[in-house]
Amino acid sequence: MKRLLNTSLFYAVFGLAAGLFYREFTNVYNFTGWTPLSVLHTHALMLGMFTFLILLLFEKVFHITQHKKFKPFYMIYNIGLLSTLLMLTVRGVTTVLGTDLTSGANAAISGVAGLAHILLTVAIIQLFILLYTIIGNENNLVKSSQKE
Known part of the structure; x- marks a missing residue:
């Protein structure tokens, strides 16, 4: 249980720091457009902190x-x-910096982000399989104890 709580805390701190970084970094560079940094903190808080708080329950x-x-699941999800x-960052x-990326660098960032999303998808599928397995076993235990 402690590992789940620590993981949740890590993502909470990361998410809060990411929100602060977004605000200050864009202010320093007078950036007013949209940037992936604007969703970095919500990704960390929702997919990190809240997910692991729910798993703690x-x-x-x-x-x-x-x-x-x-x-x-835990390893692949993380x-x-x-x-x-990282790729959002x-x-x-x-x-924000207005960096002109080469087509290779642009493709590499997109490719790693795509692979990361695939890993998240695989992990979420694993989580549901795990939950269905556990809940299925719980139901079997209840049914067998009712027969006795």
Whole structure:
């Protein structure tokens, strides 16, 4: 449970810092347009902090971290989310600075962001499989105890 709480706290601090960075960085450069930095903090807070707070509740009720399918989900989800946040940061900073990216650099940023989103998708599918497995087992235990 402590790992889930610590992970949630990490993303909360990251998200709050990202919001501050967005505000100050765009002010320093007098940037008024749209930048991916404007959604960086909400991605960190919602996909990071809130997701792991909700998983903390599932842990309390279902002990999901004890299941063998949890560790792969946890690792893939965090790699995907951290990569997504990194690419939002890179794309946002280059946007604010007005950096002219080569087509290769632009493609690399988009490619890594796409792979990160694929990892998040795979992890979310893994999470639902895990939850269905656990809840299915809970229902089987209830049915078998009612028969006795």
